[in-house]
Amino acid sequence: MDSPNEDLSFEDALKRLEQIVQRLETGDARLDEAITLYEEGTRLRQRCTDRLDAAQSRIEAIRLDADGRPAGTRPFAAG
Template sequence: MSDLSPETPPVAPIADLSFEDALKRLEAIVHRLEGGEASLEESIELYGEGDRLRKQCETRLQAAQARIERITLDPDGAPAGVRPFDAG
């Protein structure tokens, strides 16, 4: 894994990052790549890391969505229970 700057501390393995930390790292990688200052080798490495971070974020979002439940109401409008979230 490459550092984005000399002051950047080592990054934890992707699987250990919180969603927020993975997203911050991904944003830093995009900024570095868009800046055009990275060498070809570093750009390839950063792109690969960015792709792994994107997949990790997507997996965490899907897991969160699977845990969301929708409150169901009875005919009088009172809460009657919950059922799985249906994004469709």
């Protein structure tokens, strides 16, 4: 299922997640709204985690030369 948050940048997704947490913490949301917000927040959290994991993998894929300087990258094989 595609989500309207699918195309958000990491920063925008994190900002939206913070808004959701703030809204839920106030306790003002009706139960059905709170459930919907919680589901959206769960998807956003996973999306942010996936992006952080991908960034870490890209960083780890940087090859170093004999002096420890970046010498290029190698493709990251996920999975």
